[in-house]
Amino acid sequence: MGRAKQGCGIADRVTCARFAPNQLTAEEVLAIGQMVTAERYRHVPTGRLAVLAQRLGNVFASPATWYRLVRDHGWRRPMTRMHPASPKVGVRAGKPDEIWHIDTSCVRLVDGTKVWLHAVIDNFSRKILAWRVAERFEISSAIAVLQAAVRNAVSGESRPQLMTDGGVENFNGEVDELVGSGLLSRVRALVDVRFSNSMIETWWRTIKHQWLFLHRLETVSAVRRHVEFYVAEYNAVIPHTAFRGQTPDEVYFGHGDQVPEELETGRRAAQASRLAANRAPSCSACSPQDVAA
Numbered sequence: 001m002g003r004a005k006q007g008c009g010i011a012d013r014v015t016c017a018r019f020a021p022n023q024l025t026a027e028e029v030l031a032i033g034q035m036v037t038a039e040r041y042r043h044v045p046t047g048r049l050a051v052l053a054q055r056l057g058n059v060f061a062s063p064a065t066w067y068r069l070v071r072d073h074g075w076r077r078p079m080t081r082m083h084p085a086s087p088k089v090g091v092r093a094g095k096p097d098e099i100w101h102i103d104t105s106c107v108r109l110v111d112g113t114k115v116w117l118h119a120v121i122d123n124f125s126r127k128i129l130a131w132r133v134a135e136r137f138e139i140s141s142a143i144a145v146l147q148a149a150v151r152n153a154v155s156g157e158s159r160p161q162l163m164t165d166g167g168v169e170n171f172n173g174e175v176d177e178l179v180g181s182g183l184l185s186r187v188r189a190l191v192d193v194r195f196s197n198s199m200i201e202t203w204w205r206t207i208k209h210q211w212l213f214l215h216r217l218e219t220v221s222a223v224r225r226h227v228e229f230y231v232a233e234y235n236a237v238i239p240h241t242a243f244r245g246q247t248p249d250e251v252y253f254g255h256g257d258q259v260p261e262e263l264e265t266g267r268r269a270a271q272a273s274r275l276a277a278n279r280a281p282s283c284s285a286c287s288p289q290d291v292a293a
Contacts, residue, residue, distance in 0.1 A: 028059045032069055035059075042078045046070060091123065091163070091195040096252050097155040099123035100184070101163045101200035102170065104142060107212055107223060115223050118142050120149040121200045123163075125252035126240050128203070128231050129153070133224040142169035143178075150183050154253060162186045165197055207234070 024032075035041055035058065041049055047063040054060050069075070093099040102120045109115060118141045119131040130148035134141040146162075153160070162184045164170035170186075179186050189197035211230045217223050236249045243251055245263045250256025 024059075024061060024065070028061065029069060031059050032061065032066060033073060033075055036066070036070055036075045037078060039078050046077070090198055093122075093124040095155070095158075096122055096124050096127075096254075097153045097158040097160045099163060100129065100149065100160045101197055102142065102146065103165060103197060103200040103204065104137070104167065104169055105204040105208075106137075107208060107217060109217050109219065109223070111218075115217075115220050116141065117204070117223075117227065118145045118169075119200065119203070120145050121203055122248075122252060123199060125248045126199070126203075126242060127235050127248035127252040131227060131231055133220060133227055135220050137169075139169050139172050139174065143174045146175065146178060146184075150178075160184045163189050163195070163197055165189055 032053070035049060035053055036046065041052070044052060046066055050059075050061060050063040050066040091099060100120050100122055102118075105117045106114045107117065114137075116134045116137050117131070118134065120129045121127065122129055129152060130145040132141050132145050132148075159182060162179075164186060166188055169175075175186070178184060189195060207227070207230050212223070212226055215222070215226055217226075234248065236247055238247065239245050240248055240251075243256075244260035246256040246259045250259060
């Protein structure tokens with residue numbers, strides 16, 4: 001006769017202690033749950049906690065059993081990590097050539113050869129001020145893009161603050177000489193300031209995934225050609241999401257102030273035209289007057 005006919009309330013045969021006498025008792029499972037969720041043992045990994053429980057004489061069960069119970073019961077270890085509050089908004093400049101970011105990245109050709117990319121971006125406008133593609137990682141390439149950015153700066157009298165990572169290409173005698181000449185100042189991201197160098201790092205991800213990786217990169221000249229095209233499009237053609245329809249060039253040079261108003265006028269005109277076009281058709285079931293009403 002089945003257990004159900006005998007009045008047994010256990011629906012799952014596996015949970016019946018008489019059918020599985022080696023399973024943990026309810027008291028042992030409770031003890032495991034208490035140790036797993038206890039603040040006292042939060043520094044002890046679960047596998048080692050199983051052995052510690054045996055040392056303490058609390059529960060004698062394998063680490064695998066502990067892992068299964070943690071998963072089945074959804075127990076969470078009290079291991080909330082405490083970190084200093086990170087800035088919600090990155091560093092922001094108030095005018096062109098106030099803050100620059102420089103960084104170096106690399107891509108691989110189809111044969112595995114590394115090609116090195118250097119660029120300087122203006123924080124205020126997000127414009128790429130200078131860039132270079134090099135076959136080898138050389139300090140001179142970083143110096144060259146810095147010098148080009150200084151020559152092309154729209155605010156010739158300003159002294160940009162250069163935000164860098166701690167690489168040797170950014171901290172060397174030649175860069176020190178540029179800093180010492182008064183052309184720019186230099187801070188190290190997350191060291192001298194609490195902000196990261198994420199603006200230029202984000203641009204590297206953008207150009208790689210939205211353009212470079214869409215092509216078969218076989219030669220350095222091919223990479224250089226693709227970077228040249230994308231920088232031109234990015235600076236002068238593609239509106240940046242940080243602005244109200246303006247491109248980085250328009251913001252940097254200050255000749256795109258009318259763009260937001262023009263776009264708003266265009267949106268209102270398009271809405272009016274859309275309403276007129278959608279209200280114009282009629283059929284036997286309705287009339288324009290009914291739709292307008």
